[in-house]
Amino acid sequence: MVSIVLLNSSLSDAQINVGIFGKSNVKSVLFSPVQGKYVLVNSKSDTVYRFRSDDAVSITNIDSAVVAKSAYGLNDTLSKCYLLGSGNGASFKMRINENPKDLVYYQSLEIDNEKSGLSLINAVDIERYVSRVVQAEVGYGAAEEYYKIQSIICRTYAIRNLERHALDGFDVCDHEHCQVYSGAKTPTDAVIKATAATSGLVMLSDENDLVLSAFHSNCGGQTANSEDVWKEQRSYLKSVNDTFCLTERSANWTKTIKIEDFSAQLGWSNPELKDGFSWKQSNRKKYFAVGNDSLETSKMRRLFRLRSTYFDLNREAGNANMIGRGYGHGVGLCQQGAMKMAKSGYSYSPILGYYYKGVSLAPISSLQEE
Numbered sequence: 348m349v350s351i352v353l354l355n356s357s358l359s360d361a362q363i364n365v366g367i368f369g370k371s372n373v374k375s376v377l378f379s380p381v382q383g384k385y386v387l388v389n390s391k392s393d394t395v396y397r398f399r400s401d402d403a404v405s406i407t408n409i410d411s412a413v414v415a416k417s418a419y420g421l422n423d424t425l426s427k428c429y430l431l432g433s434g435n436g437a438s439f440k441m442r443i444n445e446n447p448k449d450l451v452y453y454q455s456l457e458i459d460n461e462k463s464g465l466s467l468i469n470a471v472d473i474e475r476y477v478s479r480v481v482q483a484e485v486g487y488g489a490a491e492e493y494y495k496i497q498s499i500i501c502r503t504y505a506i507r508n509l510e511r512h513a514l515d516g517f518d519v520c521d522h523e524h525c526q527v528y529s530g531a532k533t534p535t536d537a538v539i540k541a542t543a544a545t546s547g548l549v550m551l552s553d554e555n556d557l558v559l560s561a562f563h564s565n566c567g568g569q570t571a572n573s574e575d576v577w578k579e580q581r582s583y584l585k586s587v588n589d590t591f592c593l594t595e596r597s598a599n600w601t602k603t604i605k606i607e608d609f610s611a612q613l614g615w616s617n618p619e620l621k622d623g624f625s626w627k628q629s630n631r632k633k634y635f636a637v638g639n640d641s642l643e644t645s646k647m648r649r650l651f652r653l654r655s656t657y658f659d660l661n662r663e664a665g666n667a668n669m670i671g672r673g674y675g676h677g678v679g680l681c682q683q684g685a686m687k688m689a690k691s692g693y694s695y696s697p698i699l700g701y702y703y704k705g706v707s708l709a710p711i712s713s714l715q716e717e
Contacts, residue, residue: 427458493686568598
Protein backbone atom coordinates (compact mmCIF):
# COMPACT_ATOMS: atom_id res chain seq x y z
CA MET A 348 0.00 0.00 0.00
CA VAL A 349 1.16 3.50 -0.79
CA SER A 350 2.23 5.61 2.18
CA ILE A 351 -0.27 8.39 2.84
CA VAL A 352 1.57 10.39 5.45
CA LEU A 353 0.51 13.61 3.73
CA LEU A 354 -3.11 12.69 4.30
CA ASN A 355 -3.20 12.00 8.01
CA SER A 356 -5.24 15.13 8.69
CA SER A 357 -8.77 15.82 7.55
CA LEU A 358 -9.22 15.74 3.79
CA SER A 359 -9.95 19.47 3.61
CA ASP A 360 -6.48 20.16 5.04
CA ALA A 361 -4.61 17.70 2.82
CA GLN A 362 -2.32 19.24 0.23
CA ILE A 363 -0.40 17.98 -2.75
CA ASN A 364 2.78 19.60 -4.07
CA VAL A 365 2.68 20.01 -7.84
CA GLY A 366 5.77 20.87 -9.87
CA ILE A 367 4.59 23.30 -12.56
CA PHE A 368 6.25 24.51 -15.78
CA GLY A 369 9.19 22.15 -15.32
CA LYS A 370 9.63 21.95 -19.10
CA SER A 371 9.30 25.69 -19.78
CA ASN A 372 12.71 27.12 -18.80
CA VAL A 373 11.09 29.79 -16.62
CA LYS A 374 13.26 32.89 -16.21
CA SER A 375 10.72 35.33 -14.82
CA VAL A 376 7.27 35.31 -13.24
CA LEU A 377 4.83 38.14 -12.51
CA PHE A 378 2.44 37.53 -9.61
CA SER A 379 -0.78 39.30 -8.58
CA PRO A 380 -3.31 38.29 -5.92
CA VAL A 381 -6.81 37.40 -7.11
CA GLN A 382 -8.52 36.49 -3.84
CA GLY A 383 -7.39 36.32 -0.23
CA LYS A 384 -4.28 37.81 1.35
CA TYR A 385 -0.74 37.08 0.18
CA VAL A 386 2.73 37.48 1.61
CA LEU A 387 6.19 36.72 0.25
CA VAL A 388 8.33 34.74 2.68
CA ASN A 389 12.05 33.92 2.51
CA SER A 390 13.75 30.57 3.20
CA LYS A 391 13.93 31.42 6.92
CA SER A 392 10.13 31.93 7.05
CA ASP A 393 10.55 35.69 7.47
CA THR A 394 7.91 37.80 5.75
CA VAL A 395 9.68 40.08 3.25
CA TYR A 396 6.61 41.57 1.57
CA ARG A 397 2.83 41.89 2.02
CA PHE A 398 0.80 42.22 -1.13
CA ARG A 399 -1.71 45.00 -1.59
CA SER A 400 -4.95 44.19 -3.39
CA ASP A 401 -3.78 45.96 -6.57
CA ASP A 402 -0.21 44.70 -6.31
CA ALA A 403 2.12 42.80 -8.60
CA VAL A 404 5.53 41.30 -7.86
CA SER A 405 8.04 40.18 -10.46
CA ILE A 406 10.50 37.41 -9.64
CA THR A 407 13.48 36.88 -11.91
CA ASN A 408 16.12 34.19 -12.14
CA ILE A 409 19.56 35.83 -11.91
CA ASP A 410 22.66 33.69 -11.45
CA SER A 411 22.22 31.65 -8.25
CA ALA A 412 19.42 33.75 -6.76
CA VAL A 413 15.92 35.08 -7.33
CA VAL A 414 15.27 38.81 -7.44
CA ALA A 415 11.86 40.04 -6.28
CA LYS A 416 10.61 43.52 -7.21
CA SER A 417 7.37 45.49 -6.95
CA ALA A 418 6.17 49.02 -7.70
CA TYR A 419 5.72 49.57 -3.96
CA GLY A 420 9.39 49.37 -3.04
CA LEU A 421 10.24 45.69 -2.91
CA ASN A 422 13.71 44.99 -4.31
CA ASP A 423 15.20 41.94 -2.66
CA THR A 424 17.61 39.17 -3.62
CA LEU A 425 16.71 35.78 -2.15
CA SER A 426 17.99 32.22 -2.35
CA LYS A 427 14.39 31.00 -2.59
CA CYS A 428 10.99 32.29 -1.53
CA TYR A 429 7.39 31.30 -0.91
CA LEU A 430 4.19 32.96 -2.02
CA LEU A 431 1.74 32.17 0.78
CA GLY A 432 -2.00 32.74 0.53
CA SER A 433 -4.59 32.85 3.30
CA GLY A 434 -8.33 33.26 3.40
CA ASN A 435 -11.19 31.39 1.75
CA GLY A 436 -10.44 30.66 -1.89
CA ALA A 437 -6.99 32.25 -1.81
CA SER A 438 -5.72 32.42 -5.39
CA PHE A 439 -3.22 34.29 -7.49
CA LYS A 440 -2.55 34.91 -11.16
CA MET A 441 0.82 34.80 -12.83
CA ARG A 442 2.49 35.36 -16.17
CA ILE A 443 5.41 33.22 -17.28
CA ASN A 444 8.38 34.82 -19.04
CA GLU A 445 7.09 37.23 -21.72
CA ASN A 446 3.75 35.48 -22.20
CA PRO A 447 0.94 38.00 -21.54
CA LYS A 448 -1.61 35.28 -20.67
CA ASP A 449 -2.76 35.22 -17.04
CA LEU A 450 -2.75 31.79 -15.37
CA VAL A 451 -4.68 31.36 -12.12
CA TYR A 452 -3.61 29.02 -9.31
CA TYR A 453 -4.83 28.44 -5.77
CA GLN A 454 -3.10 28.77 -2.44
CA SER A 455 0.71 28.79 -2.27
CA LEU A 456 3.82 28.57 -4.40
CA GLU A 457 7.47 27.77 -3.72
CA ILE A 458 9.94 29.60 -5.98
CA ASP A 459 13.51 28.33 -6.13
CA ASN A 460 16.49 28.92 -8.37
CA GLU A 461 17.97 26.20 -10.57
CA LYS A 462 20.51 26.21 -13.39
CA SER A 463 17.78 25.96 -16.01
CA GLY A 464 15.65 28.71 -14.47
CA LEU A 465 13.04 29.08 -11.76
CA SER A 466 11.58 25.99 -10.08
CA LEU A 467 7.88 26.42 -9.22
CA ILE A 468 5.94 24.15 -6.85
CA ASN A 469 2.25 24.79 -6.19
CA ALA A 470 1.00 23.54 -2.80
CA VAL A 471 -2.75 23.09 -3.16
CA ASP A 472 -5.62 21.23 -1.50
CA ILE A 473 -6.07 17.81 -3.05
CA GLU A 474 -9.68 18.52 -4.03
CA ARG A 475 -8.77 21.77 -5.80
CA TYR A 476 -6.01 19.86 -7.58
CA VAL A 477 -8.47 17.18 -8.68
CA SER A 478 -10.94 19.74 -10.04
CA ARG A 479 -8.18 21.33 -12.15
CA VAL A 480 -7.05 17.97 -13.52
CA VAL A 481 -10.62 16.97 -14.37
CA GLN A 482 -11.21 20.26 -16.19
CA ALA A 483 -7.99 19.87 -18.18
CA GLU A 484 -8.63 16.22 -18.98
CA VAL A 485 -12.34 16.30 -19.82
CA GLY A 486 -13.07 19.87 -20.89
CA TYR A 487 -16.60 21.21 -21.16
CA GLY A 488 -20.02 19.69 -21.76
CA ALA A 489 -19.69 16.23 -20.18
CA ALA A 490 -22.45 14.70 -18.05
CA GLU A 491 -22.22 15.27 -14.30
CA GLU A 492 -21.79 11.54 -13.68
CA TYR A 493 -18.78 11.47 -15.97
CA TYR A 494 -17.14 14.36 -14.13
CA LYS A 495 -17.62 12.30 -10.95
CA ILE A 496 -15.94 9.32 -12.64
CA GLN A 497 -12.94 11.35 -13.73
CA SER A 498 -12.68 12.94 -10.28
CA ILE A 499 -12.35 9.53 -8.63
CA ILE A 500 -9.88 8.33 -11.27
CA CYS A 501 -7.70 11.44 -10.93
CA ARG A 502 -7.79 11.42 -7.12
CA THR A 503 -6.87 7.73 -7.00
CA TYR A 504 -3.99 8.27 -9.41
CA ALA A 505 -2.66 11.26 -7.46
CA ILE A 506 -2.67 9.53 -4.08
CA ARG A 507 -1.16 6.37 -5.55
CA ASN A 508 1.68 8.36 -7.13
CA LEU A 509 2.58 10.82 -4.36
CA GLU A 510 6.21 9.72 -4.40
CA ARG A 511 6.68 9.75 -8.17
CA HIS A 512 8.75 12.96 -8.06
CA ALA A 513 10.18 12.61 -4.57
CA LEU A 514 13.73 13.16 -5.85
CA ASP A 515 12.59 16.40 -7.50
CA GLY A 516 11.18 17.78 -4.26
CA PHE A 517 7.49 17.56 -5.12
CA ASP A 518 4.72 14.97 -5.43
CA VAL A 519 3.50 15.11 -9.04
CA CYS A 520 4.21 17.17 -12.14
CA ASP A 521 1.72 19.15 -14.23
CA HIS A 522 1.96 17.35 -17.58
CA GLU A 523 1.13 13.96 -19.06
CA HIS A 524 3.89 12.15 -17.16
CA CYS A 525 1.57 12.44 -14.13
CA GLN A 526 -1.67 14.29 -14.87
CA VAL A 527 -2.33 17.49 -16.80
CA TYR A 528 -2.79 20.31 -14.30
CA SER A 529 -3.28 23.77 -15.75
CA GLY A 530 -3.91 27.31 -14.61
CA ALA A 531 -5.36 28.22 -17.99
CA LYS A 532 -8.87 26.87 -17.35
CA THR A 533 -10.80 27.59 -14.18
CA PRO A 534 -12.98 24.61 -13.23
CA THR A 535 -16.64 25.05 -14.15
CA ASP A 536 -19.43 24.82 -11.60
CA ALA A 537 -20.25 21.35 -12.97
CA VAL A 538 -16.70 20.11 -12.35
CA ILE A 539 -16.56 21.66 -8.87
CA LYS A 540 -19.93 20.10 -8.00
CA ALA A 541 -18.84 16.64 -9.21
CA THR A 542 -15.53 16.83 -7.35
CA ALA A 543 -17.33 17.83 -4.15
CA ALA A 544 -19.90 15.04 -4.58
CA THR A 545 -17.10 12.44 -4.65
CA SER A 546 -14.79 14.24 -2.21
CA GLY A 547 -12.16 11.90 -0.80
CA LEU A 548 -13.32 8.82 -2.70
CA VAL A 549 -10.67 6.54 -4.23
CA MET A 550 -10.75 3.12 -5.87
CA LEU A 551 -9.33 0.14 -4.01
CA SER A 552 -8.56 -3.37 -5.26
CA ASP A 553 -9.85 -6.47 -3.51
CA GLU A 554 -6.53 -6.43 -1.62
CA ASN A 555 -7.32 -2.94 -0.31
CA ASP A 556 -4.62 -1.28 -2.43
CA LEU A 557 -5.07 1.87 -4.47
CA VAL A 558 -5.67 0.74 -8.04
CA LEU A 559 -3.82 1.76 -11.18
CA SER A 560 -6.67 3.90 -12.52
CA ALA A 561 -5.70 3.65 -16.20
CA PHE A 562 -7.89 5.19 -18.86
CA HIS A 563 -7.74 5.97 -22.56
CA SER A 564 -9.77 7.85 -25.16
CA ASN A 565 -11.60 5.09 -27.06
CA CYS A 566 -11.25 1.28 -26.89
CA GLY A 567 -12.80 0.59 -30.31
CA GLY A 568 -15.32 -1.84 -28.82
CA GLN A 569 -13.08 -3.87 -26.50
CA THR A 570 -10.66 -2.84 -23.77
CA ALA A 571 -7.31 -4.60 -23.33
CA ASN A 572 -5.92 -6.78 -20.55
CA SER A 573 -3.18 -4.97 -18.65
CA GLU A 574 -0.74 -7.85 -19.15
CA ASP A 575 -1.15 -7.60 -22.93
CA VAL A 576 0.06 -4.00 -22.91
CA TRP A 577 2.26 -3.49 -19.82
CA LYS A 578 3.34 -7.05 -18.92
CA GLU A 579 1.98 -6.91 -15.36
CA GLN A 580 -1.34 -8.62 -14.75
CA ARG A 581 -3.85 -6.77 -12.60
CA SER A 582 -7.07 -8.48 -11.60
CA TYR A 583 -9.15 -5.33 -12.04
CA LEU A 584 -7.78 -4.38 -15.50
CA LYS A 585 -9.41 -7.09 -17.60
CA SER A 586 -10.71 -6.87 -21.15
CA VAL A 587 -14.40 -5.99 -21.48
CA ASN A 588 -16.62 -5.39 -24.49
CA ASP A 589 -17.87 -1.84 -24.94
CA THR A 590 -20.50 -0.94 -27.53
CA PHE A 591 -21.03 2.58 -26.19
CA CYS A 592 -17.90 4.02 -27.84
CA LEU A 593 -18.39 2.55 -31.32
CA THR A 594 -20.01 5.64 -32.84
CA GLU A 595 -17.82 8.19 -31.08
CA ARG A 596 -15.24 10.39 -32.81
CA SER A 597 -12.16 8.24 -32.12
CA ALA A 598 -13.71 4.85 -32.85
CA ASN A 599 -12.06 4.24 -36.23
CA TRP A 600 -8.83 4.99 -38.08
CA THR A 601 -6.82 3.87 -41.08
CA LYS A 602 -3.15 3.93 -42.03
CA THR A 603 -1.33 2.84 -45.19
CA ILE A 604 2.37 1.99 -45.30
CA LYS A 605 4.41 0.83 -48.31
CA ILE A 606 5.09 -2.87 -47.81
CA GLU A 607 8.85 -2.47 -48.18
CA ASP A 608 8.86 0.16 -45.43
CA PHE A 609 6.56 -1.99 -43.31
CA SER A 610 8.82 -5.06 -43.63
CA ALA A 611 11.99 -3.01 -43.08
CA GLN A 612 10.59 -1.49 -39.89
CA LEU A 613 9.68 -4.94 -38.60
CA GLY A 614 13.03 -6.38 -39.69
CA TRP A 615 11.20 -9.19 -41.47
CA SER A 616 11.65 -10.84 -44.85
CA ASN A 617 8.47 -12.89 -44.76
CA PRO A 618 7.16 -14.41 -48.03
CA GLU A 619 3.66 -14.64 -46.57
CA LEU A 620 3.35 -10.84 -46.62
CA LYS A 621 2.27 -10.84 -50.25
CA ASP A 622 -0.67 -9.24 -52.01
CA GLY A 623 -3.85 -10.85 -50.74
CA PHE A 624 -2.48 -11.39 -47.21
CA SER A 625 -4.86 -10.42 -44.42
CA TRP A 626 -4.73 -10.51 -40.63
CA LYS A 627 -7.72 -9.79 -38.44
CA GLN A 628 -8.52 -9.18 -34.77
CA SER A 629 -12.09 -10.21 -34.05
CA ASN A 630 -10.94 -9.87 -30.44
CA ARG A 631 -7.83 -8.03 -29.27
CA LYS A 632 -4.63 -10.02 -29.79
CA LYS A 633 -1.35 -9.61 -27.95
CA TYR A 634 0.78 -10.55 -30.97
CA PHE A 635 0.81 -9.73 -34.66
CA ALA A 636 1.93 -13.12 -36.01
CA VAL A 637 2.78 -14.09 -39.60
CA GLY A 638 4.22 -17.58 -40.03
CA ASN A 639 7.25 -17.85 -37.77
CA ASP A 640 7.48 -14.10 -37.19
CA SER A 641 5.64 -12.25 -34.46
CA LEU A 642 5.68 -8.93 -32.63
CA GLU A 643 3.58 -7.61 -29.76
CA THR A 644 0.84 -5.32 -30.99
CA SER A 645 1.82 -2.82 -28.27
CA LYS A 646 5.30 -2.61 -29.82
CA MET A 647 3.77 -2.25 -33.28
CA ARG A 648 1.76 0.69 -32.03
CA ARG A 649 4.93 2.47 -30.94
CA LEU A 650 6.91 1.40 -34.01
CA PHE A 651 4.37 2.67 -36.53
CA ARG A 652 2.83 5.42 -34.36
CA LEU A 653 -0.62 3.85 -34.52
CA ARG A 654 -3.63 5.23 -32.70
CA SER A 655 -4.23 1.85 -31.04
CA THR A 656 -3.21 -1.81 -31.00
CA TYR A 657 -6.66 -2.90 -32.21
CA PHE A 658 -6.41 -3.17 -36.00
CA ASP A 659 -6.82 -5.45 -38.99
CA LEU A 660 -4.21 -5.54 -41.74
CA ASN A 661 -4.26 -6.48 -45.41
CA ARG A 662 -1.72 -6.20 -48.21
CA GLU A 663 -2.96 -4.79 -51.48
CA ALA A 664 -1.18 -3.10 -54.39
CA GLY A 665 2.16 -3.14 -52.59
CA ASN A 666 0.80 -1.52 -49.42
CA ALA A 667 0.11 -2.66 -45.89
CA ASN A 668 -3.32 -1.24 -45.10
CA MET A 669 -4.34 -1.00 -41.47
CA ILE A 670 -7.98 -0.58 -40.50
CA GLY A 671 -8.02 0.27 -36.83
CA ARG A 672 -10.39 0.81 -33.94
CA GLY A 673 -10.02 3.03 -30.91
CA TYR A 674 -7.47 5.53 -29.67
CA GLY A 675 -4.99 4.93 -26.85
CA HIS A 676 -3.48 1.96 -25.02
CA GLY A 677 -6.89 0.38 -24.42
CA VAL A 678 -6.43 -0.51 -20.74
CA GLY A 679 -8.97 0.42 -18.07
CA LEU A 680 -11.72 2.95 -18.60
CA CYS A 681 -12.72 3.97 -22.11
CA GLN A 682 -13.45 7.67 -21.78
CA GLN A 683 -15.77 8.03 -24.76
CA GLY A 684 -17.63 4.86 -23.82
CA ALA A 685 -18.02 5.99 -20.22
CA MET A 686 -19.16 9.45 -21.35
CA LYS A 687 -21.84 7.85 -23.53
CA MET A 688 -22.93 5.62 -20.63
CA ALA A 689 -23.20 8.66 -18.35
CA LYS A 690 -25.27 10.56 -20.90
CA SER A 691 -27.48 7.48 -21.25
CA GLY A 692 -28.38 7.62 -17.56
CA TYR A 693 -25.88 5.30 -15.87
CA SER A 694 -24.45 6.55 -12.57
CA TYR A 695 -20.76 6.80 -11.82
CA SER A 696 -20.43 3.76 -9.54
CA PRO A 697 -21.64 1.02 -11.94
CA ILE A 698 -19.69 2.61 -14.80
CA LEU A 699 -16.47 2.41 -12.80
CA GLY A 700 -17.34 -1.14 -11.76
CA TYR A 701 -17.79 -2.15 -15.40
CA TYR A 702 -14.34 -1.04 -16.49
CA TYR A 703 -12.45 -1.79 -13.25
CA LYS A 704 -13.42 -5.28 -12.17
CA GLY A 705 -13.89 -6.02 -8.48
CA VAL A 706 -12.84 -2.59 -7.19
CA SER A 707 -14.51 -0.79 -4.30
CA LEU A 708 -14.90 2.90 -3.55
CA ALA A 709 -13.65 4.11 -0.19
CA PRO A 710 -12.69 7.41 1.45
CA ILE A 711 -8.99 8.22 1.70
CA SER A 712 -9.41 8.25 5.46
CA SER A 713 -10.07 4.48 5.38
CA LEU A 714 -6.50 3.81 4.29
CA GLN A 715 -4.07 2.94 7.04
CA GLU A 716 -0.61 4.43 7.20
CA GLU A 717 2.20 1.98 6.80
